[in-house]
Amino acid sequence: MTEAEAREQLDAHVCEIIEWHFNPETGSPFWLEKAQSFNFDPRKDVKCFDDLKKFEHFEDEWLRGGPIRRWVPKAYENEKVYVFETGGTTGIPKSRAVVNDHWIDYENFSDTLPDEHFPKGGNWLMLGPSGPRRLRLAVEHLCQHRGGICFCVDLDPRWVVKLIKRGNMAEMEAYRDHVIDQAVTVLSAGHDIKCMFTTPKLLEALAMRLMEDGTSIKEQGITGIFSGGTEFTPQWYRFAMEELIEGVYMTPTYGNTLMGLACSKPFDPADEYKISYHAPQPRAVIEVVDFDDYNKLVGYGETGRVKLTTLTKELFVPGFMERDEGEREKPCEPYPWDGVSGVRPYHEFATTTTVGVY
Known part of the structure; x- marks a missing residue:
């Protein structure tokens, strides 16, 4: 697919999603009500991706609190609905209602995984957040979709963040050790685990524990690792x-509850372990925009704030300003649309951001 074809596909997809969410028969109650205050008609006036600038930027406060069903499109009102949370260390967390998106996102991601490192039928270890986070169910589905069985640990990242904020590092380390104990137990139990999802900090902790025990992640049978988070820097990538x-093969990803998964550009040693992420267009779009004008893209290689637009039949989110910044990257093969590299906490929030297990 060429860049022009990708843009044409995106524009057509935007029209389909707008018609869906603002049609009284299929749309989500939130947007049908919100549209009454617009000075334009989304179904008539939005004809391409650029027309989404007619919307005000999405406020994350809209996702805090209920009723959660206002986000469920009328077309899905009789379907089984999941709710996934993000944030929530203090105050009310942001919530997303989901029917099938988490399955779709991870099945699409599965197509990018090399079978020689993530063997079909291989069992997985999910060493990451549990509870109300979509990762728990989504990684398990990814494993099952590829024919395996997923083993999970019990991990509450909100507790980790609270311990760090209190400066209670001894207890935080004890909790981390408790989580790693669970992972080591699973790996030692003869379950023939070949693949793993984890975060950079937990991967490092697990690797160090196994080294202390005289073994390694490779010797435990792991052949493929899928990992992500803002701690996944080129320096850490090389170290790992x-x-x-x-x-052991490892693929970096950048994702969240609203976007799904942005895959990384194929690894190139000549890039000095540079990691460039490309969103799963047309279901989600990442833009790197000017810090002072969120409707203006920065130049390639320049730094800006990450702006996310979600475009699925279950969720429409125009212009959500992420708590991240990075550099705008050119389209590449196999992703003929913009990407972002150097993802890190947005500098205005960085001093107040507690990373926790990520």
Whole structure:
């Protein structure tokens, strides 16, 4: 697909999603009510992606509190609905109502995984957040979709963040050790686990524990690791590949409850372990925009804030300003649309952001 074809596909998809969410027969109650205050008609006036600038930027406060069913499109009102949370260390967390999106996102992501490292039928270890987070069910579905059985640990990242904010590092380390104990137990139980999802900090902790025990992640049978988070920097990537998991394949990802998963550009040693992420267009779009004008893209290689637009039949989110910044990257093969590299906490929030297990 060329860049022009990708843009044409995106524009057509935008029209389909707008018609769906603002049609009284299929739309979500939130947007049908919100449209009454617009000075334009989305179904008539939005004809391409650029027309989404007619909407005000999405306020994350809209996702805090209920009723949660205002986000469920009328077309899905009789379907089984999941709710996933993000944030919530203090105050009311942001919530997303989901029917099938988490399955779809991870099945699409599955198509990007090399079978030689993530073997079909291989069992997985999910070493990451549990509870009300979509990762728990989504990674398990990814494993099952590929024919395996998923083993999970019990992990509450909100508790980790609270301990860090209190400065109670001894208890935080004890909780981390408790989580790693669970992972080591699963790996030692003869379940023939081949693949793993985890976060950079937990991967490092697990690798160090196994080294202390005289073994390694590779020796435990792991052949493929899917990991993500703002701690996944080029420096850490090189450290992990050379010191922690030598001989094991790892794919970086950037994702969240609203976007799904942005895959990384294929690894190129000439790039000095540079990690560029590309959103799963047309279901989600990432833009890197000017810090002072969120409707203006920065130049390629320039730094800006990450702006997310979600475009699925279950959720329409125009212009959500992420708590991240990075550099705008050019389209590449196999992703003929913009990407972002150097993802890190937005500098205005960085001093107040507690990373926790990520």
